[in-house]
Amino acid sequence: MPTVYITAPPDAAGEIASQLVEERLAACVNRVRCRSTYRWEGEVHDEDGEILLAKTADEACDELIARVAELHPYDVPCVERFDVAATTDPFAEWLGSAVDSGAD
Amino acid sequence: MPTVYITAPPDAAGEIASQLVEERLAACVNRVRCRSTYRWEGEVHDEDGEILLAKTADEACDELIARVAELHPYDVPCVERFDVAATTDPFAEWLGSAVDSGAD
Amino acid sequence: MPTVYITAPPDAAGEIASQLVEERLAACVNRVRCRSTYRWEGEVHDEDGEILLAKTADEACDELIARVAELHPYDVPCVERFDVAATTDPFAEWLGSAVDSGAD
Structure with missing residues (x-):
């Protein structure tokens, strides 16, 4: 079960x-304000942003990552998959029901 | 060595x-304010919350997850275990000493 | 590809x-304000802090962790490595170019 870690500018993160x-594509997304320090074209930059933690199912994860690339205002957004090692049965069931796994 | 990711309403997170x-059950818990977007009973909701990142030991993790289910005001809280790939020796030692591993 | 999770006091985190x-040593660091509850010398403490999420490459990760130990004001800072399960090709390429992998 993956959590996808995305960063986005504050005016795009909610959408x-x-x-x-x-x-x-996600059952739930938690958004957190952050300050980002990064290197871009040789220079170090510092700006406000948001981290999005998108909770999804294995089957939906590739499509979620592709969709973020479409929705995101940046050419090279930070999009990283982390795998959950364990969860509770009720949370796993809820998550599966909230994500469209392609059945239908 | 696990970190358990939990979300909770702001008035319950500190407790x-x-x-x-x-x-x-945890050596340390870091709490972060978040905005959560999620699907519940077919509707998309949006609300303030907190993310709790609980640092624990392998031996204590199942008991921590069970205890969160008891303490949490929701029927189906988000509770997810992520495994740490590496840490420093002093941090691992401190963590072990701060968590009761059932000895005693 | 690792993300290193570090906590630090607010007046040290930016530096x-x-x-x-x-x-x-990192391509990007996202900083988030947090409230930390932890056990130190038998007592439970509660204080403001920041979480730093440092995005780096495999080759640079050990050096990053050693450097954090030097830069950090605490004797036993929280420093934990989490491994990314997947990312996008453009993000991986950008990250590699922003981190010095020892070439040169």
Whole structure:
């Protein structure tokens, strides 16, 4: 069961989160404000952003990552998959029901 | 060595964090404010919450997850275990000493 | 591809983030405000802090962890490596170019 870690500018983060849940690519997205320090074209930059933690199912994860690339305002967004080692049965069941796994 | 990712409403998060550390189920809990977007009973919801990142030992992790289910105000809380791939020796030692591993 | 999770006091976190990126040990560091509850010398403490999420390459990760130990004001800082299960090709390429992998 993956959690996808995405960073986005504050004015785009809410819309990305809503779309992923509306389209059943994520069951839940937690958004957190952050300050990002990074190197871009040789220079070190520092700016406000948000981290999105999108909870999804194995079957939906590749499509979620592709969809983020479409929705995101940046050419090279930070999008990383982390795998959950264990969860509770009720949470796994809820997550499966909230994500469209392609059945239908 | 696991980190357990939990989400909780703001008025319950501090008490859950304190209890887990007081009961030696976690050595440390970091709490972060978040905005959560999720699907529940077919509808998309959006609300404020907190993410709790509980640092624990392998031996204590199952008991920590069971205790969160008892302490948490929701029927189906988000509780996910992520495994640490590496840490420093001093941090691992401190963590082991702060968590009750059932000895005693 | 690792993400290193570090906690630091608010007055030290920005400098640690800048140094890691300036020295090409991390491509990017996301900083988030947190409240930490932890056990130290038998007592439970509660204080403000920041979580730093440092994005780096496999080859640079051990050096990053050693550098954090030098830069950090605490004797036993929380420093944990989490491994990314998947990312996008453009992000992986950018990350590699922003981190000095010892070539040169």
